[in-house]
Amino acid sequence: MSSELERAEAELVAGKNGKALRLAWNVVLDALRRKDVEVLRRAADLSTQIAEASSGKDREGAEQLARYAIASIDDIENGTTQPSFWQKVLGKSAIPTKKCPDCAETIKREAQVCRFCGYRYTPSE
Numbered sequence: 384m385s386s387e388l389e390r391a392e393a394e395l396v397a398g399k400n401g402k403a404l405r406l407a408w409n410v411v412l413d414a415l416r417r418k419d420v421e422v423l424r425r426a427a428d429l430s431t432q433i434a435e436a437s438s439g440k441d442r443e444g445a446e447q448l449a450r451y452a453i454a455s456i457d458d459i460e461n462g463t464t465q466p467s468f469w470q471k472v473l474g475k476s477a478i479p480t481k482k483c484p485d486c487a488e489t490i491k492r493e494a495q496v497c498r499f500c501g502y503r504y505t506p507s508e
């Protein structure tokens with residue numbers, strides 16, 4: 384079940400940070416589908432370790448993954464989801480979005496009220 388996580392950990396130990404990071408992404412996405420907070424926590428720890436052991440692009444990617452895993456844990460524990468964040472990470476934009484002029488969060492384009500700060504759109508916006 385967590386064999387991919389173990390492989391990622393092994394790659395990091397072997398100094399293959401880029402490979403470890405790619406495996407860690409798979410682990411996080413899979414754990415998210417299963418809402419497996421325990422695996423997400425381990426993956427977040429692993430991502431932080433990858434970031435510390437890396438530089439440049441791998442470091443940025445690992446830091447992003449760690450933040451993402453931690454945000455996902457919060458989402459699962461609070462019963463909320465962040466589809467806009469998902470879309471950004473996965474490069475998909477199935478749902479059209481707009482940026483709230485008040486709090487700068489990304490929300491659905493059809494939204495009349497910002498779900499983050501309560502900003503109300505006028506019909507023309």
Ligand SMILES: [Zn+2]
Pocket residue numbers: 483484485486487488497498499500501502
């Ligand atoms: Zn807002």
